[in-house]
Amino acid sequence: MATASSSLTFSTSLPKFCRPYSISITPPPHVSVYFKKLSISSSLKISKRTTTRASSMASSGITTIDQNNKKVVEVFDTEEDLAVSLAKYTADLSDKFAKERGAFTVVVSGGSLIKSLRKLVEAPYVDSIDWSRWHVFWVDERVVPKDHPDSNYKLAFDGFLSKVPIPPGNVYAINDALSSEGAADDYETCLKHLVHTGVINISSLSGFPKFDLMLVGMGPDGHVASLFPGHPLLKENQKWVTHITDSPKPPPERITFTFPVINSSAYIALVVCGAGKASIVQTALGKSQNSEVFPVQMVSPEGELKWFLDKDAASKL
């Protein structure tokens, strides 16, 4: 297969800092618990409500909603069920934002998230979504060439972007010719340009860019994006995009959105699967005594936060 970087062409109609490429190959407290009748969680319909917490959430079809923080937690029997629901959730938001504002700004992470998006490239969504409205960004990116196996761009391109007709100019990868610091500055400049042109909304509350939907995974240490436990970047409150050269998860050089940007989002889907993440999920959502605050616990968007958990990830709740 042709590599992504070998097939890039650059548009000259946009400023240098924001040159999109064209792809020439085919391209816990106060929580009310809602019980659903069906185990398949492709619908958010709720059949019964109680005001007590379930003793165990580790079965499919249980949704909890924290009305104060607009936080929803949904647990699925299998990752397959999760992927079906995630596709519907994303497609519904795509329709909503396409109608409301004529654009849909979507931010993705790397990791297993991309595989969980696989239902979007199948019927009915591959044909029903108005992909021309999509603008795609990365919440974090490894500073490697775009055809490198570690590249989050390559991961998303191979597994998702090459299979849907998003206009190539609407896919915003990093400039992989720059240092991590340069790439972060360049990406922030690109975002500023897109705020200026109205593609990206700005939050009237925070003054930071307000993306329509962020689709993000969580590491087994509780990191999100490239914001790792105990790292000084957790406190960054000025920059939109910053860089890290000592990432504990390889590769070490990365760029990442900062928390003020993440938390200005209209919608965030936190997609977490596997027993290896159950302890952090328990700390974030359950009654764990752990006093350490993990990055994932700092995710608190202006809009809705929805956790998509498989049964294994929810096994300690």
Ligand SMILES: O=C(O)[C@H](O)[C@@H](O)[C@H](O)[C@H](O)COP(=O)(O)O
């Ligand atoms: O570039 C990265 O490393 C990712 O963006 C990172 O934040 C990832 O989303 C989590 O580590 C979860 O990855 P997994 O789902 O593969 O565990």
